[in-house]
Amino acid sequence: MAYILLPVVALLVVIFQMTILNVVVLYKINIEMSLALAVYAGLRMDALKGGGLIMLVGYLMDCMVGSATGFFIFLYVSTFFVSMLVSSRIYIDKAFFVGFFTAICASIEGLMIILFYRFIYEIDIYTNLWTAYIPQALLVGILSPLFFKVFGKIGVLLKWQKQSAN
């Protein structure tokens, strides 16, 4: 059942991010709820369900943003992978650490976008790091504890929490 509902959740997250959140901030800044979901999936979800969900969210973001298919999938799956590695060493539970870790992941994502543009499309967009990606990272970091609570509630309903290795 949880697997069947993954595409629905992915679709809802992308639609919510592209409409409600964008309208709230008057299209001035991007609140990347989908990235917070990638971090959440890495920290709290089962690898198969989390990975599947993040691939779907990445694909939908590629479709909506207009980037080459695989661009956001790679960014989100990488974030998911890093979060999963971190979760095996540290248990991130406090709101401050959740926000801090998500902000760092968002900053690295911004840096990766700049590097992709530089080496693949040969376009310099490094000024966007200060005007767009760092403010976006701070914002998503501040809001991520709230997003984590929402994802947690959905996770309990859909039973997608991480299983113990024992």
Added chain:
Amino acid sequence: MIFKYRSIIVSSILIVISLVVFSFHVRHPSSSSFLRKLAVETITHTESLLRYPLDSVKDVWKRYIFLVNLGEENKRLEEKNALLARQLIQYKEAYFENIRLQKLLALKENVSCKSIAAKVIAKNQVQVLKTILINKGTAHGLKVNLPVVTDQGIVGRIIETSWLVSRVLLLTDESSNIDVIVQRNRMPGILQGAGFGGCYLKYVSKTEDIKIGDILISSGMGGIFPKGLLIGTVTGVNKTESGLFQKIDVKLSADVAKIEEVLIFIPENNNGRQ
């Protein structure tokens, strides 16, 4: 043992898959797949439904503000109207003179266009690509590389089409480059998007005379934008930086952040176009 490393193995496989997919699409950029078209159509139409109540609230607020400023605005517009009426007479004279000269030189415009109006249904101006989505697609005769304009000037070109939705790459996007000329002295240059900073004009030598306030129009080169469409105004010229070229900042005449409706030009004789 395998269960212990299951998470790492699954994530690694996913990363490899995503890299392969991305590399393939970067090397072979093709038209949208069925699945991608389906995703875009589903999300944009759901988005339109959700945005309807939000837009209604915004409209009510706008009308209230409009009423508050109506008196002042009316007076200002009357003054502007008188000025424009005088200018219109001058332009009409120039227009008729132009027609006479065109007939004399037999330089009749050979590209005839029809246009389609479309509504902006989504904006992605803070994302990786600065694009808008419009509510017309292949079902209405649209295809990739058609020019998109407003009454204020060019806003961009279509880069992706679906059945009922198309994506327009805005001139402000860093990957957008178009061939332009300065109206005053016919100096050619390339206009590149600068993201949040608007646009800038490239490859204009430091010896060339470019002034703040100069108007840029499309040159007609490149086969996408017809010649003579308004693009923007020069807002800054910097000759002090090192290198051969000037740094010229440009403000687009169309405010891309506030676009609500657009026109798409479709050349009637489409065979000669790229």
